[in-house]
Amino acid sequence: MTSRLHPTLKLSAHIEKLPLKQPFHITGYTFTACDALxxxxxxxxxxxxxxxxxxxxxxxxxxxxxxxxxxLRERIEHGITREQLLELLPAGGARNAVDCALWDLEAKRGNTSVWQLTGLSRPESLLTTYTLSADDPDEVGEAARNYAGARALKLKLKDDHLNAERVRAVRAACPGVWLMVDANQGLTRESLAQMLPTLVETGVAVVEQPFPVGREAWFDGLHYPVPLAADESVQDRADLPGLEGRVQVINIKLDKCGGLTAGLALAREASERGFRLMVGNMGGSSLSMGPAFVLGSLCSVVDLDGPMFIKADREPGVSYRDGRIWCPDGIWGAPCTLPA
Incomplete structure (x- = not known):
């Protein structure tokens, strides 16, 4: 009864709209804003x-x-661990938001950092992809040229006949950049095979989620020289067994798996099964990038450019320089000095 009279935490939860600088196109969707919890x-x-x-x-x-x-408000306010949260909320954005708040709070309470809590070494910065919307080829090429300092690009594709032209336009605009493409489930075995010569010719390093969820068997028997990655097909650890021998790269997003706690567990198991690791994002502000930046230290491919697309980021925010992302201490997961 005492704990009910004196909650240990005060929970605040609200939705914020994060308008994008311009519409962003992928297979089947056009985004003009990100709503964030x-x-x-x-x-x-x-x-x-x-x-x-x-x-x-x-x-x-x-x-x-x-x-x-x-x-879950009452349960959260009366004290909850990250392990208990895994049992009380399913994988998804709600668990991600609460889990990351718990990590941040623990770091501040302990006058430490999430890096120390996880036992990971903090990198100086991480090479990140900058994402190109699936626009017309001329627009895609111009957008690639406008990414000053980009060292890695990720090109969105569509389920149309212009994908090969898009890829060639990016390569012509940025001859030396590391390049991956993301179909967001929009290809078939046939359309991917038709694109393969262009992908090889232009030096594409990874093809992300070419096939629809539920069509993972389409990966069977493919022995392409370009590595294949799963995104929508892998939400959490339960999806890993069905992808073994089919893809080489796993894209981990904290909104999919439900937080940094689950993300670290997914990364460990995926590595043990022989997958290469990628960290991605569903968009959002620097508050989303902070915990993803921690996970990114374990990944060979990093795609953490969400704040670049919104009109106004949080302050302080992550910085992008020379094709890399840096997450300062003040954003998330660092000690907090109380005023005297």
């Missing part, structure tokens, strides 16, 4: 924060995420 946990001295975007193609929206968190 922001969760704050306050213990009377310190506040931990987390941000979740959800998984749009699974109807995991910020509105439904907010409902999930509110249903």
């Amino acid at each position: 922001v969760v704050s946990l306050h213990d009377g001295e310190f506040t931990g924060q987390g941000e979740g975007l959800g998984v749009y193609y699974r109807n995991d929206t910020p509105a439904s995420m907010l409902q999930q968190v509110e249903r």
